[in-house]
Amino acid sequence: MNNKYLQEDLLRMSGVNPKKCMRCGKCSATCPAYDEMEYHPHQFVSMVENGDIEPLINSDSLYKCLTCFACVDRCPRGVEPAKLVEAVRLAAVRRQGANHLKADMVPDMLDDETPQQLIVSAFRKYSK
Amino acid sequence: MKVAYFPGCTLKNKAKQLDDYAKKAAEALGVTLEEIEEWQCCGGVFTTACDEVATKLSSVRDLVAAKNKEQPLVTVCSACHNVIKQTNHAMQTNKEFADKVNRYMGEEPYSGETQVYHYLELLRDVVGFDAVKEKVVNKLSGKKIAAYYGCLLLRPNGVMKMDDPENPTIMEDFIRAIGADAVVYANRNECCGGYIAMESPDLAKKKSNAVIENAKAAGAEMIITACPLCKYNLIKNGADIPVVYFTELLAEALGVKEDTNE
Ligand code: SF4
Ligand code: SF4
Ligand code: SF4
Ligand code: SF4
Numbered sequence: 001m002n003n004k005y006l007q008e009d010l011l012r013m014s015g016v017n018p019k020k021c022m023r024c025g026k027c028s029a030t031c032p033a034y035d036e037m038e039y040h041p042h043q044f045v046s047m048v049e050n051g052d053i054e055p056l057i058n059s060d061s062l063y064k065c066l067t068c069f070a071c072v073d074r075c076p077r078g079v080e081p082a083k084l085v086e087a088v089r090l091a092a093v094r095r096q097g098a099n100h101l102k103a104d105m106v107p108d109m110l111d112d113e114t115p116q117q118l119i120v121s122a123f124r125k126y127s128k
Numbered sequence: 129m130k131v132a133y134f135p136g137c138t139l140k141n142k143a144k145q146l147d148d149y150a151k152k153a154a155e156a157l158g159v160t161l162e163e164i165e166e167w168q169c170c171g172g173v174f175t176t177a178c179d180e181v182a183t184k185l186s187s188v189r190d191l192v193a194a195k196n197k198e199q200p201l202v203t204v205c206s207a208c209h210n211v212i213k214q215t216n217h218a219m220q221t222n223k224e225f226a227d228k229v230n231r232y233m234g235e236e237p238y239s240g241e242t243q244v245y246h247y248l249e250l251l252r253d254v255v256g257f258d259a260v261k262e263k264v265v266n267k268l269s270g271k272k273i274a275a276y277y278g279c280l281l282l283r284p285n286g287v288m289k290m291d292d293p294e295n296p297t298i299m300e301d302f303i304r305a306i307g308a309d310a311v312v313y314a315n316r317n318e319c320c321g322g323y324i325a326m327e328s329p330d331l332a333k334k335k336s337n338a339v340i341e342n343a344k345a346a347g348a349e350m351i352i353t354a355c356p357l358c359k360y361n362l363i364k365n366g367a368d369i370p371v372v373y374f375t376e377l378l379a380e381a382l383g384v385k386e387d388t389n390e
Contacts, residue, residue, distance in 0.1 A: 012178075012179075013177040013178060013179050014176065014177060014178075015178060019273070024175075032318060032319045033324070033331065034320075034332055036328065052265075062326070063327065064328070064331070066279075066319050066321060066322045066323070066324055066335075067173055067322065067323075068279035068283065068318075068319035068322065069279055069280075069283035069284045070279065070283065070318075070319070072283065072284045072285050073282075073284055073285050073293050079385055080176075080284075082176065083176045085175075086175065086177055087176075088177045090175075090177050090180070095158045099283055101326070101327070109326050109327065112140070113142065113360055113363070113364065114360065115141070115142040115143060115356040115357055115359075115360050116134075116137045116138045116141050116142060116169075117137070117138040117172045117205070117207055117356050117357050118172075118323055118325060118326055118357055118360065119326070120137070120169055120171055120172040121171075121172035121173045121207065121322065121323035122323045122326040122327070124171045124172060124173050124175065124183065125323060126171060126327075
């Protein structure tokens with residue numbers, strides 16, 4: 001499987017060792033974006049471990065994660081699933097032309113009170 | 129004393145009050161916030177991937193500027209603080225990453241020597257809440273205030289090391305120091321939705337409403353925050369009690385709010 005290289009890349013970028021996971025599901029239970037996600041934090045861990053990466057790369061779940069670090073702090077095994085979600089999201093948006101948020105989409109998303117922070121944060125997470 | 133200060137882009141635009149009040153209040157407490165020169169936006173969120181280097185350089189430059197001034201670096205916005213502390217931690221702990229950064233910067237190597245404080249930590253650890261209390265001229269007695277931590281102030285705890293991430297007290301101690309009553313509620317450290325407000329406003333609404341309802345049910349008459357995005361999300365999503373920056377209340381309590389130009 002040519003997934004091997006991608007899998008190694010994700011593990012190296014994130015520093016996550018999925019073998020530490022004991023499948024307790026606490027990360028997903030605490031995730032504020034749970035209802036909106038097709039794949040949940042614990043599934044990112046097990047699917048990357050199994051090399052089942054393509055469905056994650058193509059899933060909208062990547063853009064539902066809030067980077068709130070709740071799963072990082074509350075995982076009893078120190079797996080830090082958010083770092084894996086981030087690595088998969090980067091693998092997705094780093095592809096040519098795959099930016100999830102494009103500058104010409106932004107004006108319609110703003111109102112008079114939008115803080116600058118919101119725009120820069122969204123760009124950092126969704127685009128390269 | 130003088131400390132290096134990183135205001136961040138939002139504090140120069142939509143969150144001007146957060147900045148003005150922070151400087152005035154610090155001055156009243158004997159601390160001068162010296163803005164570092166030519167700072168750049170930190171990017172608002174830290175990228176945890178260790179092979180992301182370029183996006184972290186602006187934060188490293190700020191940290192190096194503070195080191196050169198031989199001062200600790202103080203930030204007020206929760207998000208800036210999170211990015212800068214996580215970047216500093218990466219410079220301290222990830223040799224390979226630090227090496228790449230240092231080769232790019234081409235200056236004297238930096239390895240995370242700068243002490244980074246959130247403004248609240250400055251109040252607690254440097255000024256001291258007791259000293260704050262002594263300087264209060266307008267006690268906000270009887271006012272029931274809920275602290276909203278959100279996520280970025282406390283997490284990831286291994287790096288932020290600010291407070292107990294599940295049972296924090298720093299903002300409640302701040303509220304008590306300025307003479308008000310602190311309302312403790314479950315959702316104070318749950319996310320408001322953050323940047324998801326950009327493309328999934330419904331999700332931000334759901335998360336923000338949960339915070340507002342929970343705070344009100346606990347008796348809150350006001351919510352304080354350190355994060356412009358928290359404030360935006362809570363207000364936009366129907367907060368019917370005031371949501372204000374903690375620095376505004378501090379300036380009011382210290383009697384310097386009026387000197388602040390809005
Ligand atoms: S909380 Fe940690 S150990 Fe439990 S399922 Fe999630 S990643 Fe695995
Ligand atoms: S960091 Fe992302 S995946 Fe983890 S709990 Fe928060 S929203 Fe869910
Ligand atoms: S988090 Fe905030 S205000 Fe702070 S510099 Fe960065 S984006 Fe701008
Ligand atoms: S709660 Fe929301 S806006 Fe606030 S710190 Fe977290 S993401 Fe930022």
